[in-house]
Amino acid sequence: MTFGGYPFEEQLRADLARISSCVSSEDAVCVTTHCMYPSNGLVQVYVRGSSNWVMVSDDGGALSEALSAGVPSIPAEGYLNRFISEQGLTIKDGIITSPRVPVDAAPMAVMLVANAAKEMAHWLYDNAKLKRVRDFRKILADFLEKKFEEKCEHDMVIHGEFKEHKFANVITFRSGARLIVDPVWNDASSINSRVVANLDVKAAKDPKIQQRIVYDDEEAWQPSDLNLLGMGATVVPFSRSYEVIERLAASVG
Secondary structure, three states, rough: OOOOOOOHHHHHHHHHHOOOEEEOOOOOOOEEEEOOOOOOOOOEEEEEEOEEEEEEEEEHHHHHHHHHHHOOOOOOHHHHHHHHHOOOOEEOOOOOOOOOOEEHHHHHHHHHHHHHHHHHHHHHHHOOOOOOOOOOHHHHHHHHHHHHHHHHHEEEEEEEEOOEEEEEEEEOOOOOOEEEEEOOOOOOHHHHHHHHHHHHHOOOOOOEEEEEEOOOOOOOOOOOHHHHHHHHOEEHHHHHHHHHHHHHHHHHH
């Protein structure tokens, strides 16, 4: 059995289940890893091959990350190769690529390429002295979309006790249970709106709804604001959100 027509995909999915998610794309299996670019976007790599061998590449992700962040120029590929050649990787036309490896070595090649892409992007950022910024709400939404595929809806309306409220991320499971994953900015307007929305939904006492508010713990939060958010729903720091959501999903799904 194969998933997207690639003879190696079933084994790849099984080998990477605990550390990555796999989705068939037009000409490859796209693997979203837990490695992060300087922007905190998740590194994606692409696996192509046959039933006997595969090659893994970042499809130019590392250089695209740097260029989109404003790195003014990219060094020659001969210079960049020195960072990855000892790992058996190459860069050509802006793409980091592994050599052909046996299918059972695919997980190792995936992590080699993902880490190389991450490290190269970090080096390019540091050399250009760029400020590292992130939109944690987008990163969170992307993670949920890739992790739960069709089960995650964005900007979904949920009925509270008194009115309707829109939530950025709602995961619906086969059991009918729903998990609200609600990101909040560190400002009074965002905090107040998320507290009110979550309190109203909580007051409706729907046993099939679980609620979590996610905040960016790289910012300096006042304990009083976090305590206020906790009145609406259980509060989760963004740095731990992946593991918390995966564990909760396994218990309610």
